[in-house]
Amino acid sequence: TDPLSSVDPEIAAALESELGRQRGTLEMIASENFVARAVLESQGSVLTNKYAEGYPGRRYYGGCEFVDIAENLALERVKSLFGAEYANVQPHSGATANAAVLAAIATPGDTILGLELAHGGHLTHGMKLNFSGKLYNATAYGVDPETFRVDMDVVREKALEHRPTVLIAGWSAYSRQLDFAAFRAIADEVGAKLWVDMAHFAGLVATGLHPSPVPYADVVSSTAHKTLAGPRSGFIVARDMALAKKLNSAVFPGQQGGPLMHVIAAKATAFKLAAEPEFKDRQERTVRGAQILAERLTAPDATAAGIDVLTGGTDVHLVLVDLRTSAIHGQDAEDILHSVGITVNRNAVPFDPRPAMTPSGVRIGTAALATRGFGDEEFAEVADIIAIALMPNPDVAALRARVLALTDGYPLYPGLTSPGTW
Numbered sequence: 001t002d003p004l005s006s007v008d009p010e011i012a013a014a015l016e017s018e019l020g021r022q023r024g025t026l027e028m029i030a031s032e033n034f035v036a037r038a039v040l041e042s043q044g045s046v047l048t049n050k051y052a053e054g055y056p057g058r059r060y061y062g063g064c065e066f067v068d069i070a071e072n073l074a075l076e077r078v079k080s081l082f083g084a085e086y087a088n089v090q091p092h093s094g095a096t097a098n099a100a101v102l103a104a105i106a107t108p109g110d111t112i113l114g115l116e117l118a119h120g121g122h123l124t125h126g127m128k129l130n131f132s133g134k135l136y137n138a139t140a141y142g143v144d145p146e147t148f149r150v151d152m153d154v155v156r157e158k159a160l161e162h163r164p165t166v167l168i169a170g171w172s173a174y175s176r177q178l179d180f181a182a183f184r185a186i187a188d189e190v191g192a193k194l195w196v197d198m199a200h201f202a203g204l205v206a207t208g209l210h211p212s213p214v215p216y217a218d219v220v221s222s223t224a225h226k227t228l229a230g231p232r233s234g235f236i237v238a239r240d241m242a243l244a245k246k247l248n249s250a251v252f253p254g255q256q257g258g259p260l261m262h263v264i265a266a267k268a269t270a271f272k273l274a275a276e277p278e279f280k281d282r283q284e285r286t287v288r289g290a291q292i293l294a295e296r297l298t299a300p301d302a303t304a305a306g307i308d309v310l311t312g313g314t315d316v317h318l319v320l321v322d323l324r325t326s327a328i329h330g331q332d333a334e335d336i337l338h339s340v341g342i343t344v345n346r347n348a349v350p351f352d353p354r355p356a357m358t359p360s361g362v363r364i365g366t367a368a369l370a371t372r373g374f375g376d377e378e379f380a381e382v383a384d385i386i387a388i389a390l391m392p393n394p395d396v397a398a399l400r401a402r403v404l405a406l407t408d409g410y411p412l413y414p415g416l417t418s419p420g421t422w
């Protein structure tokens with residue numbers, strides 16, 4: 001019954017400092033967000049104590065009557081959010097969801113075809129050190145060298161060349177919408193299953209701001225914690241029950257033992273919030289914020305300093321800054337932005353002429369700040385701060401003051417006195 005601060009003051013101090021960091025900086029890592037207080041409460045709950053191997057109504061442990069309620073709510077809500085007949089909310093993370101998907105629809109040694117990692121794909125789509133690259137014969141399609149967009153003619157050529165068992169659509173660093181109908185047609189032509197990983201843009205799909213992959217894909221995986229603003233974790237949905245048995249057994253017992261019931265309860269809470277009008281408004285502010293950022297970073301003073309934006313803009317929650325002709329590289333940009341209180345991550349651009357540790361890109365996302373309450377006006381200010389920071393000789397102290405004015409104006413978790421105490 002003793003509080004964390006007396007049981008483990010070192011961890012309490014780390015949590016306190018992290019809360020301070022989140023409050024006092026602008027979080028613009030495209031894969032991050034802030035969960036609602038209600039999600040934090042579900043996740044930090046007694047459900048962490050419960051073993052519940054199996055599925056609701058079919059558990060291998062007693063005492064599951066209440067965690068079954070939580071998991072069934074998560075299942076019903078996520079199915080309704082994405083118009084899916086099948087769902088599995090047990091994956092601990094996006095990576096384990098993806099491992100289960102591949103286990104369900106491919107056999108080790110089979111060919112898979114996904115977006116090249118260096119062009120914005122994800123590790124679990126076939127990177128050679130990842131399980132996906134080790135267990136499967138991973139092949140890739142890239143973006144067009146001129147437009148930096150996925151070219152469906154190239155995807156088709158690669159699919160005809162490699163004849164994959166699984167065609168993968170989805171990305172970690174790409175700023176445009178994918179054409180799921182075209183992916184479906186190619187998958188059908190080569191007899192592949194179509195798997196869409198919507199981890200990044202799930203929040204946009206849930207609110208109708210991005211086409212839904214669900215009607216087209218055989219299976220759709222996702223994380224809950226990016227634009228969807230849920231707890232750090234994964235889930236799987238599918239339009240029908242065709243793969244239900246295979247997917248369920250690939251998750252448990254295939255990949256995992258006991259599900260994290262506290263995280264599943266938090267997913268249920270996040271899915272409930274994602275169906276509310278506030279969430280749609282937030283996703284709209286997210287996309288507009290990214291567009292405002294792209295416009296500012298392609299204004300004449302920015303382009304004169306060698307700053308550009310891949311594809312010239314964005315349809316989603318992120319902007320890919322192109323610094324190939326800038327004096328600074330992505331690591332410099334990450335460091336300068338860190339010094340003014342803006343958190344981003346450096347990123348390779350496709351066909352990057354610079355080395356991996358000092359690549360030519362920066363990935364900047366707007367989801368977390370939209371959750372914090374930012375609208376057009378605030379995003380215009382953020383965009384101006386970023387543009388000036390990336391141009392020669394920025395006044396770091398002045399920019400830091402502008403960042404603090406924004407963070408002070410939009411307090412994060414007001415009422416949270418120390419981590420866990422409201």
Ligand code: PLP
Pocket residue numbers: 031092093094095096098122124170171172197198199200223232233234
């Ligand atoms: N899929 C995509 C497209 C991602 O961008 C990510 C995370 O970056 C993942 C899967 C993996 O999610 P996790 O970090 O929860 O394993």
